[in-house]
Amino acid sequence: MKDINIEDQFQAKIDAEIKIEPKDWMPDEYRKTLIRQISQHAHSEIVGMLPEGNWITRAPTLRRKAALLAKIQDEAGHGLYLYSAAETLGVARIDMLNDLHSGKAKYSSIFNYPTLTWADMGTIGWLVDGAAIMNQIPLCRCSYGPYSRAMIRVCKEESFHQRQGYEILLTMMKGTDAQKRMVQDALNRWWWPAISMFGPNDAESPHSKQSMAWKIKRFSNDDLRQKFIDVTAEQAKILGVTIPDPELKWNEERGHYDFGQINWDEFWEVVKGNGPCNRERLEARRQAWEEGAWVREAATVYAEKKARKNQEAA
């Protein structure tokens, strides 16, 4: 009897838009769902640094280099806020990282695709950060306090990322024919993986219903994907590029763009670890972790020394 009561109270709080905070009672499933979602999100931020990090030394101008560097550093920061938010649910950061490095934890599949040309930097900003914004703006109103607050700053930074990407493409589209072809080629490669970022169709998304009731999620995968496609189809016109989907067409009756079928077989293959860069990304992460061991050790020793000094002074 008591349990039913406490669950009802929990749901009533959520229905009344009162945030759930770390020390509040919450159902185990709610906690588990959030740990899974926030840690996957954190992993995506730091793995997402890898495909772009590849281009810092090759950025065409000092201005582009500075903007790209700042963007990639932002992603590291996003990872840090999110690991901290997940820690408030009682999971240790080291365990989350071990799960990432062992391949047990997932991250967004989009980062398992290679970045072949400079136009990929523009396209990632435009589409990948653009899709991230669509996904993350509703998360600013997520029922879990620490996650929702982290997302407010993240979203502001994502909007800079999206614009820096789109501006790279606008500049290239004013350039030579070779540059224009480069942009079109990047769009051809990134379009389908980008619209897959919203996840499986609603009918195949088993956790969605409960997450909506708990107000972790506010919109379904298909609704967010539609919104994203409606916005980007117009932006593609301004750029003067062709979205590689022959079925993409404005539907007057629905007030939305119709679009073709996503190749879900490819999507699941990449999720399972068989994408073009899955191995490379995990290897880079593991190597970074090993090579950073001395920094972690030094920081720990320094913190201990400082604490001891403070104690002595007191």
Ligand SMILES: [Fe+2]
């Ligand atoms: Fe980010």
Ligand SMILES: [Fe+2]
């Ligand atoms: Fe971003």
